[in-house]
Amino acid sequence: MAHIVILGAGLGGLSMAYAMRKAARHDDRVTVVAGGQVLAISCRSR
Numbered sequence: 001m002a003h004i005v006i007l008g009a010g011l012g013g014l015s016m017a018y019a020m021r022k023a024a025r026h027d028d029r030v031t032v033v034a035g036g037q038v039l040a041i042s043c044r045s046r
Helices: 011-023
Strands: 003-007 029-034 037-041
Touching: 003 011, 011 029, 011 037
Parallel strands: 003 029
Antiparallel strands: 029 037
16 A cells, blocks of 8 residues: 655656556555645546
């Protein structure tokens, strides 16, 4: 299980988060950190 953390939720950060969600394994986690807020993107709803 990997925990992928992306810093920044601008156009590039969110694009990367969705690309990583598609490329990640079922039990990996993708988290976006932006301005002190944390957004978790689930990889389980493929």
